[in-house]
Amino acid sequence: MLQLLASRGDLVLLRDSVEWEGRSLLKALIREIALKGEQVHVLGCEVSEEAFREGFDSDTNRRLVYHDVFRDPQGCAGIGGPLGALRACLRGADAGPCTLAVDSLSWLLLRAPCSALCQALRALGRGQLRVLGLLHEDVHGPGPVGALGSLAQVQVTVGGSAGGAVARVLRPKPRHRPTEQTHWFSVLPDFSLRFHKEPSLEAPLQHAPPAATADALAGLTFNIHLSEKEKEARDTLALPFHFSSEKQQSLLRPAPASSASQIFYEPDAEDYLDQEDPDDDLDV
Amino acid sequence: MAALTTGFYAASKGGAGDPTAGGSSGGKCSFRRKSPAPGSGGGVRWRSIAGTRPSVRNGQLLVSAGLPALDQLLGGGLAVGTLLLIEEDKYNIYSNLLFKYFLAEGIVCGHTLLLASAKEDPDDILQELPEPLHDDKYKKELDEVSSHKSQGELDISMKIAWRYQNLPKMEQDGPGSSSRFGHYYDVSKRMSQEMIHSVKCHRFFLPEEITSLPNVESCALTHGYTKLLHSIQRIISEEGFNGSCPQKKQKNILRIGIQSLGSPLWGDDICCADTPEHLHSLTKFLYVLRGLLRMSLSTCIITVPSHLIQNKAITARIRNLSDTVVGLESFLGGEKEANSLYKDFHGLIHIHQIPRLNSLIGDVSDMKDLAFKLQRKVFTIEVRDRSPSACVDSERK
Numbered sequence: 001m002l003q004l005l006a007s008r009g010d011l012v013l014l015r016d017s018v019e020w021e022g023r024s025l026l027k028a029l030i031r032e033i034a035l036k037g038e039q040v041h042v043l044g045c046e047v048s049e050e051a052f053r054e055g056f057d058s059d060t061n062r063r064l065v066y067h068d069v070f071r072d073p074q075g076c077a078g079i080g081g082p083l084g085a086l087r088a089c090l091r092g093a094d095a096g097p098c099t100l101a102v103d104s105l106s107w108l109l110l111r112a113p114c115s116a117l118c119q120a121l122r123a124l125g126r127g128q129l130r131v132l133g134l135l136h137e138d139v140h141g142p143g144p145v146g147a148l149g150s151l152a153q154v155q156v157t158v159g160g161s162a163g164g165a166v167a168r169v170l171r172p173k174p175r176h177r178p179t180e181q182t183h184w185f186s187v188l189p190d191f192s193l194r195f196h197k198e199p200s201l202e203a204p205l206q207h208a209p210p211a212a213t214a215d216a217l218a219g220l221t222f223n224i225h226l227s228e229k230e231k232e233a234r235d236t237l238a239l240p241f242h243f244s245s246e247k248q249q250s251l252l253r254p255a256p257a258s259s260a261s262q263i264f265y266e267p268d269a270e271d272y273l274d275q276e277d278p279d280d281d282l283d284v
Numbered sequence: 285m286a287a288l289t290t291g292f293y294a295a296s297k298g299g300a301g302d303p304t305a306g307g308s309s310g311g312k313c314s315f316r317r318k319s320p321a322p323g324s325g326g327g328v329r330w331r332s333i334a335g336t337r338p339s340v341r342n343g344q345l346l347v348s349a350g351l352p353a354l355d356q357l358l359g360g361g362l363a364v365g366t367l368l369l370i371e372e373d374k375y376n377i378y379s380n381l382l383f384k385y386f387l388a389e390g391i392v393c394g395h396t397l398l399l400a401s402a403k404e405d406p407d408d409i410l411q412e413l414p415e416p417l418h419d420d421k422y423k424k425e426l427d428e429v430s431s432h433k434s435q436g437e438l439d440i441s442m443k444i445a446w447r448y449q450n451l452p453k454m455e456q457d458g459p460g461s462s463s464r465f466g467h468y469y470d471v472s473k474r475m476s477q478e479m480i481h482s483v484k485c486h487r488f489f490l491p492e493e494i495t496s497l498p499n500v501e502s503c504a505l506t507h508g509y510t511k512l513l514h515s516i517q518r519i520i521s522e523e524g525f526n527g528s529c530p531q532k533k534q535k536n537i538l539r540i541g542i543q544s545l546g547s548p549l550w551g552d553d554i555c556c557a558d559t560p561e562h563l564h565s566l567t568k569f570l571y572v573l574r575g576l577l578r579m580s581l582s583t584c585i586i587t588v589p590s591h592l593i594q595n596k597a598i599t600a601r602i603r604n605l606s607d608t609v610v611g612l613e614s615f616l617g618g619e620k621e622a623n624s625l626y627k628d629f630h631g632l633i634h635i636h637q638i639p640r641l642n643s644l645i646g647d648v649s650d651m652k653d654l655a656f657k658l659q660r661k662v663f664t665i666e667v668r669d670r671s672p673s674a675c676v677d678s679e680r681k
């Protein structure tokens with residue numbers, strides 16, 4: 001999963017919902033990054049610091065720089081509101097690659113205008129900084145979610161079914177087609193990630209492809225399928241205006257004087273060549 | 285570039301430039317247009333501008349949009365002084381490609397560019413422009429592509445209508461169209477640096493222009509839009525695109541490209557909220573922009589993420605205020621991708637509106653069901669074959 005976090009200057013959007021929460025995935029990703037030796041800044045708005053740090057080992061906790069807004073939400077009024085708090089996270093950061101995890105973007109969206117948040121994230125995202133943002137999809141309408149989605153370089157949607165939790169990773173690369181990968185995962189108590197193979201659901205899958213193609217031809221009231229015999233008969237049928245060899249020869253031969261034009265008449269099988277002209281009795 | 289003009293104009297140009305040899309070289313006809321003598325400077329004398337041609341239908345001056353297939357759909361090209369609006373597809377891949385084609389065409393024709401963006405640095409956009417292809421290489425590309433296809437599938441050559449076998453898949457513009465008007469590009473390669481630097485390019489990058497958030501926003505337009513309009517107006521008047529400073533040198537066209545207008549990065553919230561605060565900001569911007577375009581020799585391309593706009597009334601207003609509207613709908617990530625009908629293509633292209641300039645009827649193409657696909661190197665637009673026999677054939681493959 002860490003290939004998705006490979007490039008710097010990215011905004012990674014983690015979308016979760018009430019049924020499938022994404023904070024454990026966020027913490028698992030933070031742990032993986034911290035284990036590599038990078039510093040991680042966390043803007044905590046929704047849970048307290050103790051609750052967030054719980055479950056991490058001491059190494060990770062050392063590399064975690066926590067900016068607490070949860071304790072005093074109104075306290076950030078002095079530094080320019082919630083967005084000011086976002087920008088202030090990085091003020092004390094050491095130079096070099098680092099990661100900012102925002103928990104959560106929904107909290108910021110409810111307190112600041114969406115366009116200002118997008119501009120602030122864009123301004124942060126340039127350079128060596130990687131931003132991981134947690135967004136609760138069901139809190140907002142499709143507008144803000146779509147706007148943040150178009151800004152993000154990688155979108156991870158947490159969902160699942162009876163088989164387990166699934167993370168759908170979508171990365172719209174600029175030149176190629178966007179790739180969407182599905183990973184079945186589970187987060188262990190120490191916040192390490194474990195990936196599973198997709199649980200085998202052979203039977204339902206087989207029904208899916210035929211249904212897709214049958215849809216297109218379902219409503220027709222006539223039969224357009226040909227049996228093998230019918231196909232053969234169709235192929236061997238002689239066509240009326242076919243390019244016959246005689247016509248081809250005449251076209252290939254250099255044409256005589258243009259005054260004489262030739263008419264090619266190939267009598268058909270059913271043609272009735274009557275010597276007696278039926279129009280003779282017409283007195284015209 | 286003089287080869288771009290049609291025969292009619294060639295006659296007058298011959299008359300204007302070379303009075304002695306004009307009659308013999310001007311053309312097959314002895315009829316000569318009465319034009320003022322060179323150097324008299326009276327009235328509006330029409331000299332051909334690089335990269336443009338008059339429309340065969342109403343004489344309107346046209347520029348190419350960068351994609352000859354799109355030019356044919358729009359009635360020969362984009363009229364100078366009009367606005368092309370592209371409604372972005374979901375991940376902004378193909379609309380970005382059309383945007384780059386427009387800019388690359390400007391560079392190849394030698395037009396001046398003005399690039400405005402809030403998301404990417406304009407210099408980065410310029411670095412990613414596709415490289416122009418020569419005509420014979422393009423034909424080779426197309427042959428490669430079609431031979432690729434026929435290896436995999438049955439070669440259904442026409443048995444009854446064999447005379448129509450070799451017709452092109454899209455209607456041609458007519459005998460008057462000269463193939464030098466639009467150029468072809470190779471998407472997999474980049475344009476060379478010296479070609480990019482050979483034209484003058486102005487830039488407008490919103491985070492640079494707005495260094496601090498303003499406390500008071502102007503009531504009519506968001507701050508970013510106001511700055512952009514001032515910038516466009518300044519460039520038009522300084523460089524004389526509206527005829528304000530009499531130039532001795534050749535007239536040129538200004539190509540303006542604005543990326544992702546209306547997105548939250550421009551400070552506008554029509555994409556974020558159902559009842560946005562700046563409801564009329566974008567529409568007022570388009571109104572003023574169209575006024576600026578009409579009075580100068582410029583064309584503009586704008587991409588708008590209209591799939592994010594929740595309020596359909598705003599989308600309708602934006603379409604009415606633009607001249608040409610092209611919508612892109614890509615199949616990626618949607619339910620249509622799995623459908624066998626859409627297997628060969630990457631998306632649908634909808635021509636929502638074509639302007640009626642100085643005429644009563646518009647140039648609407650007969651073909652409404654168009655789809656596009658992005659091959660490795662070229663972007664093609666074709667008519668989508670919707671007959672049931674096509675489904676049967678695709679099922680068989």
